Amino acid sequence: MSELLQYISNNIDELISQTFEHFKLTLLSIVIASMIGIVIGSFISIQQKLASSFLTLVNILQTIPSLALLGFLIPLIGIGEYPAIVALFIYALLPIVRNTFTGITEIDKTIVEAGLGLGMSKWQLLTKVQLPLATPLIIAGIRTASVINVGVATLCALIAAGGLGESIFGGISLNNTNMILAGAIPASIMALLFDGFFSLFQQIARKNATVSLLLLPGMLLISSLFFIPSKSKSKMVAGFNSEFIQRSDGFLGLDSLYGLPVEIKELEIGLMYKALANGDVDFIDGFSTDGRVKAYDLKLLIDDKAYFPPYYAAPLVNQATLSKYPNIRPALEKIAGAINDEEMSELNRQVDQNKKSPAEVATDFLKSRGINAKKTDKTDNAQIVIGSKSFTESYILAHIFGQLIAAETGLSVDIKTGFGGTKLLFDALKTGEVDIYPEYTGTGLLVLLNPGKAKVRKLLDDPKTLNNYLQEEFREKYQVVWLNELGFNNTFAIMMRKEQASKLNINTISDLSDYLKN
Amino acid sequence: MITFENVSKSFSSQTVLKNINLTIKEGETFCLLGHSGSGKTTLLKLINKLIVSDNGSIFFNNQDINTIDVRNLRKNIGYVIQSGGLFPHMNIAKNIALPLKLSGAEESIIRPRTEELINQIGLDKSFLNRYPTTLSGGQQQRVGIARAIANHPDLLLLDEPFSALDPVLRDQMQNDFLELQAIKDITKVMVTHDLKEALKLGDRICLMGKGEIQFTGTPTEFLQSDLVTVKDYIGDEKVSLFINGLTLGQIKNEIRPVANTEDGKDIFKATDQTPLTKILNQEKPFVLLADNDHIYEVSQIKKVFFNQLSAFL
Numbered sequence: 001m002s003e004l005l006q007y008i009s010n011n012i013d014e015l016i017s018q019t020f021e022h023f024k025l026t027l028l029s030i031v032i033a034s035m036i037g038i039v040i041g042s043f044i045s046i047q048q049k050l051a052s053s054f055l056t057l058v059n060i061l062q063t064i065p066s067l068a069l070l071g072f073l074i075p076l077i078g079i080g081e082y083p084a085i086v087a088l089f090i091y092a093l094l095p096i097v098r099n100t101f102t103g104i105t106e107i108d109k110t111i112v113e114a115g116l117g118l119g120m121s122k123w124q125l126l127t128k129v130q131l132p133l134a135t136p137l138i139i140a141g142i143r144t145a146s147v148i149n150v151g152v153a154t155l156c157a158l159i160a161a162g163g164l165g166e167s168i169f170g171g172i173s174l175n176n177t178n179m180i181l182a183g184a185i186p187a188s189i190m191a192l193l194f195d196g197f198f199s200l201f202q203q204i205a206r207k208n209a210t211v212s213l214l215l216l217p218g219m220l221l222i223s224s225l226f227f228i229p230s231k232s233k234s235k236m237v238a239g240f241n242s243e244f245i246q247r248s249d250g251f252l253g254l255d256s257l258y259g260l261p262v263e264i265k266e267l268e269i270g271l272m273y274k275a276l277a278n279g280d281v282d283f284i285d286g287f288s289t290d291g292r293v294k295a296y297d298l299k300l301l302i303d304d305k306a307y308f309p310p311y312y313a314a315p316l317v318n319q320a321t322l323s324k325y326p327n328i329r330p331a332l333e334k335i336a337g338a339i340n341d342e343e344m345s346e347l348n349r350q351v352d353q354n355k356k357s358p359a360e361v362a363t364d365f366l367k368s369r370g371i372n373a374k375k376t377d378k379t380d381n382a383q384i385v386i387g388s389k390s391f392t393e394s395y396i397l398a399h400i401f402g403q404l405i406a407a408e409t410g411l412s413v414d415i416k417t418g419f420g421g422t423k424l425l426f427d428a429l430k431t432g433e434v435d436i437y438p439e440y441t442g443t444g445l446l447v448l449l450n451p452g453k454a455k456v457r458k459l460l461d462d463p464k465t466l467n468n469y470l471q472e473e474f475r476e477k478y479q480v481v482w483l484n485e486l487g488f489n490n491t492f493a494i495m496m497r498k499e500q501a502s503k504l505n506i507n508t509i510s511d512l513s514d515y516l517k518n
Numbered sequence: 519m520i521t522f523e524n525v526s527k528s529f530s531s532q533t534v535l536k537n538i539n540l541t542i543k544e545g546e547t548f549c550l551l552g553h554s555g556s557g558k559t560t561l562l563k564l565i566n567k568l569i570v571s572d573n574g575s576i577f578f579n580n581q582d583i584n585t586i587d588v589r590n591l592r593k594n595i596g597y598v599i600q601s602g603g604l605f606p607h608m609n610i611a612k613n614i615a616l617p618l619k620l621s622g623a624e625e626s627i628i629r630p631r632t633e634e635l636i637n638q639i640g641l642d643k644s645f646l647n648r649y650p651t652t653l654s655g656g657q658q659q660r661v662g663i664a665r666a667i668a669n670h671p672d673l674l675l676l677d678e679p680f681s682a683l684d685p686v687l688r689d690q691m692q693n694d695f696l697e698l699q700a701i702k703d704i705t706k707v708m709v710t711h712d713l714k715e716a717l718k719l720g721d722r723i724c725l726m727g728k729g730e731i732q733f734t735g736t737p738t739e740f741l742q743s744d745l746v747t748v749k750d751y752i753g754d755e756k757v758s759l760f761i762n763g764l765t766l767g768q769i770k771n772e773i774r775p776v777a778n779t780e781d782g783k784d785i786f787k788a789t790d791q792t793p794l795t796k797i798l799n800q801e802k803p804f805v806l807l808a809d810n811d812h813i814y815e816v817s818q819i820k821k822v823f824f825n826q827l828s829a830f831l
Contacts, residue, residue, distance in 0.1 A: 114603030117566055117675075118617050118665075119592035132607045208607075 007178040014167075019186050021162035024223070025081065025153045026194070029088030030146050031223045034216055037093050037145075038138060041100025042126055051101060062094040066155045071271055074159065078280040079239070079265060084153070084161030091152050092145035099141025103134025135205040139215070143198035150191040154183070157242065159275075160265030164190075166242060172421035173243030175447060235516055239267040239281030243421070244492070249309065249446045249456075250285070254494075257307050258513040269391050273298070276497060283512065288493040289341055291348030291392060299501040301494045304508040308492045309460050311440035312485040313344075313393075315401055316426075319479040321384065321435040328384070328436070329483065331408035332401065336484035338369060344393065344488040351392050358392070358417075362399035366407070373403035382414035387425050387434035390418040393490060397438035405436075422447050430478050440490060444470055444482070519544045519673065519705050520565060525574035527560055534560045536729045538574070547706040549720030551713065551751070556726040558709045562675055565707065566595045579672065593621055596666030596674040596704070601682040602658040604650040610636070610661055611646035617669040635664040638700040656687045660694075667701055674701060676708040680715065692718055713752065717741070725751060 008015060040058075044051040064072075069090065073083035107130055115125045131138075157165025167183025170176070201215050238260075244250035245266060254260065267275055272284045277296035286293060288300060315332050322328060339347075350361045359376075366373040376382075376399075384405055388398035395417050402413045416434065419425035422443055428434040445456065445466065451473075459466045467482075474480045494509055506512050522540040526533070535557045542548045550558040563569040564576060567588050576583045583591055597603075604613050614635055615628045623631075636646060639660040650658055659679060666674055680688045680695075692715060695701075710716050716723045717737045725733040725740070725748060732747040733740065740748060 110599050110601070110603045111605060113568060114597065114599055114605070116568060117592055117595075117597030117599070117603075119589040119620055121589060124620070129605055129607075133605075 004178045004181055007176075008182050011167075011182065015164075015182055015186065018162060018164045018166055018183065019190070022150070022153050022164045022187065023190060025084055025088060025156055025161060025163055026146060026149045026190070027219065028223045029085045029149055029153075030092055030142060031216070031219050032085070033089045033092035033096055033145060034142050034219070036089075037096030037141070038100050038131075040093075041097045041138075042104065042131065044097075045101050045104035045130070046122060046126070048105075055098060055101065058094045058097050061090045064090075066091070066152050067158065067268065067270075070155065070159050070268075071274070074271060074274050074280070075278060078278060079159045079161075079267060079271070079275045080280070081161045083159055084156035084163075087156070088149045088152055092142075092149055095141040095144040095148070096138070097141075099137045099144075100134060103137035104130045106137075107133050136202050139198055139202045139205050143195060143202065146194040146198060147191050150187060150194060154187055157266055158268030159271055160239065160267050160281075162266070166266055169421070170242040170246040172423055173241070173447075174246050175423040175426075179246075236262050236282035237265055237280075238262045239265050239272050239275050239284045241269045241272060241285065242266050244285045247446070248453075250492075254307055254509075257305055258509050259517060260509075260513055261516050276495070279497070282500065283494055283496045285492050286495045287391070287393065287490050289344040289348060289393060289488055289490040291345060291350070291352035293495065294345065294349050295353040297498045298495045299498040301496065301501070301506065301512060302508040303491075303493070304510050307509070309442040309446065309456075310466075310489050311442035311491045312487075312489050313397060313438050313440050314485040315436050315483040316429060316439040316444070316474075317436045317481045317483060318429055318432055318434075319475065319481055320432060322481055325384070325409065325411060327409040327411075328405055331405050332436075332483050334371065334408070335369065335400065335404065335486060337487040339487045341488045341490075344486075344490065347396050348392050351396060358395035359399045359403075361396055362403050365396075365400060366403055371404060372407055374406035376402040376406050376413040376415055381412075383411040384413045384435050385433065386413060386415045387419055387428060387437035388415070388417045389422070389425055389437075390420060394438055397486070401436055401438065429480060438486075439482075441466065441470060441482075441485070442491065444474070449473055449477075519579060520707070521577040522561075522564075523575045523577070525564065525571045525576060527557075527564065527569065527571050534729050535564075535571075538731060540724070540731060540734070542705065542707060543722075544705055545703060546721040547708065547719055549716040549723045550707065550709045550726055551711070551716040551720075551723050552726035553711060557729040558711075558726045559677060561726065562677055562707060562709050565673070566592050566597060566675060593617065593669055594671050594673070596663075596669070596671040598659075598662050598666045598674065598676045598679050600678045601655060602650070602662030604658055604661060604665070606650050609647055609649050610653070613650065613661060614646075614665045614668055617665060621669055631668065635668055635700070636661075638698070639664045640694070654687075655683050656691050659683065659691060663695075663698070663701065667704065672705065674704045674706045676706060678709055678711070681710070681712065688715075695719065727751075 040054060044054045066087065069087045070083060073086055077083045077086060104126075111129065111133070112125065115129045120128065153161075153163050154165035154168050157163050157169055164183040164187045167179050168187070171179030171181075171183060238251075240251055245264060251260075251264070265281055267281070267284070272281075273286065273290065273292040273296055275281050276284045276286075276298065277292075283301075286298065286300075292298070293300065317328065317332075347361055347365060350356045350364075351358055363373045376386075384402075386398045386402045386405075388394040398415050398417060402415045405411060406413045419428065419437075422439075425434065425437055426439075426448055429437060445451070445459065449470075451459075459469055467485075470482050474482060494512065496506065496512075501507070504515055506515055520540075520542040522538045525535060525538040527535040538561065540561075550561060552558040560569055564571050565578070565583075567583060578586070578591065578595075604610075605616075608616070611632050614632050618628045618631060632646065633643060636643060641657060641660060645653070645657070645661075650661070653661065662679070680691050683691060696719065708716075708719065717740070720737060722734060722736055723740045724731055727747055733743060733745055735743070741752070743749070
């Protein structure tokens with residue numbers, strides 16, 4: 001608890017600005033969705049033939065997973081606040097449209113007939129009778145939408161829109177519970193406040209619909225205060241994932257070594273490459289073996305001051321699992337040292353560009369190594385559970401491990417993909433919910449062990465001692481075993497669009513630093 | 519005032535009204551009587567075009583209603599529905615004033631007219647600021663009538679106006695309705711399934727059944743009709759015509775005038791023992807002596823009659 005308070009007081013400025021951004025995203029999207037949603041809801045209540053198709057459409061929009069929706073929007077409107085607001089608007093639409101429609105159509109028919117009988121036009125009936133009577137239900141819809149949006153807005157941190165998601169996802173990748181809480185608690189409070197505020201208005205609306213109609217212009221006024229455009233001062237914009245921004249061996253270290261005065265946008269790992277290719281950012285912290293490096297024609301800048309530590313991939317196995325099924329070790333050793341950088345990059349490209357499934361690519365790879373892969377089962381009580389993080393390479397490696405073990409040992413294997421960060425996956429490994437997952441030496445050292453700067457420097461200077469150190473520390477601290485490395489080094493790399501890099505004549509990170517400083 | 523010529527109406531494949539021919543006279547109260555599904559409400563709504571006919575023509579003040587702008591037509595026709603149809607989000611003043619506002623009347627006219635109307639329906643001015651849900655059913659219905667006549671319409675349509683009220687209140691409202699001067703001269707078309715209500719309030723009764731007009735005539739003619747359909751309808755409510763154990767036939771034979779007026783009209787005495795249906799069936803003008811000390815002229819007889827009748831029941 002006191003650590004949490006300490007964290008909050010140390011980062012209070014940052015947290016306040018995140019909270020403000022979060023509020024802004026939620027409010028703006030709700031205001032826009034309310035205005036458009038009420039119009040659509042009213043329209044389909046008059047044109048009832050269109051109602052079911054409209055409602056189906058907004059229903060389908062609602063079911064698109066949030067990250068997928070953000071991904072769709074990048075090629076259309078780029079990254080940052082605008083796509084975030086559009087995505088949030090889409091999620092807010094359904095409850096508002098549906099409640100408006102229901103509110104209007106469920107008004108007592110005699111009241112509608114009384115209005116028409118008095119000689120009201122349809123427009124007069126709508127504005128003077130139907131909408132005022134539907135107001136409590138409409139506000140209930142806005143209320144639902146606002147609570148949903150406070151939640152979804154956390155994801156918007158992944159496309160550089162800011163908000164409390166920065167703390168939450170940063171905390172997940174950095175294994176920092178206080179940081180997660182410092183983001184999650186304000187988000188929960190904000191959801192409760194929105195809920196309470198609209199619940200109050202609902203009560204007012206039941207008594208006096210006209211007063212509650214002032215709600216929308218009022219909200220509009222408040223949100224218009226947010227439309228103060230911010231201008232980028234730096235020459236370039238960098239897109240980094242939250243882990244890289246927060247970690248001391250990420251951007252902070254890089255900046256102090258090279259000097260990179262640049263505006264930073266936070267982006268989700270999977271969306272980063274698209275944003276770079278699209279021109280929304282000018283350089284990113286990619287992975288050197290990522291398939292999209294080739295696909296999007298990106299240039300890896302040379303790390304001329306040798307800043308980035310090695311990231312050799314290896315299977316990380318729960319000790320208890322290994323004792324129970326000792327056959328796993330010789331099975332996995334069949335691919336020890338079997339994949340080089342080039343090959344891994346090609347495997348990634350098969351998935352990212354050629355749109356093959358990771359399982360297919362894994363099968364083909366094993367065949368090329370003379371191993372007849374065995375398909376893994378999707379069962380609840382598999383003997384071995386293999387995990388992966390949420391990026392292509394991790395998916396492919398998890399499938400390679402799985403098919404290899406299934407083929408060599410005959411054990412039943414289940415693959416659980418897409419864990420949202422190192423912390424979540426490693427915790428699952430320690431508790432035995434996951435038995436094996438592909439991890440990188442650099443991450444193991446810096447994120448999971450984090451033995452302090454001096455020790456790290458010493459270990460990095462002599463890669464042979466690093467292996468022994470990792471083996472021993474993990475076995476003692478966590479009862480987890482590192483098996484032999486697969487061969488390739490998927491280190492962090494700063495990358496730019498090839499075309500821009502050659503235009504500015506930038507080949508190394510030092511070149512980039514020079515360009516930014518002048 | 520209103521003429522139907524060969525009017526028909528179907529909903530999807532079901533015929534609701536078949537070839538209706540009908541004339542409603544200026545100033546009369548015309549009751550559309552019938553069971554549910556008889557087409558009476560559809561017929562009423564054809565007049566203010568809440569429902570549009572398939573065939574035939576309807577004339578309002580000798581003008582085909584299809585040639586009149588629908589909103590102007592409706593502004594000239596007051597419309598009262600079951601339980602008032604008041605707008606719950608508007609106070610009583612706003613409800614009453616709505617037709618005036620829709621016609622573009624100025625505030626200087628609206629305010630006094632609203633107060634006049636609330637007066638006419640026998641409610642206090644303090645009601646103007648209250649909301650419909652705080653009023654009793656009967657009060658709501660009165661406000662509904664006030665709203666319907668706010669614009670001085672030529673015609674008042676009433677769709678089962680009192681059927682949602684409890685029997686005692688309904689009776690009270692029917693009496694008030696007869697006494698309400700503000701609507702006395704307006705032509706009224708009322709839908710009801712209540713035989714007593716039709717007999718009590720109607721100048722003429724139009725019995726509807728299976729989408730057709732079965733009978734049109736005065737209440738007296740209605741009670742005396744030999745038509746099977748009419749007898750069947752009365753049969754349904756036989757209890758209301760049994761008075762002290764006497765059937766209609768017995769009443770006819772047993773009732774005798776107690777005296778004659780100077781100009782030769784029969785005088786009947788209204789007591790608990792007097793089956794007044796008989797009086798209504800008299801063919802020549804007569805005088806009714808009620809409660810031993812009030813003499814009612816013939817034009818008021820219906821009121822006395824049905825007050826007494828409901829007292830018996």
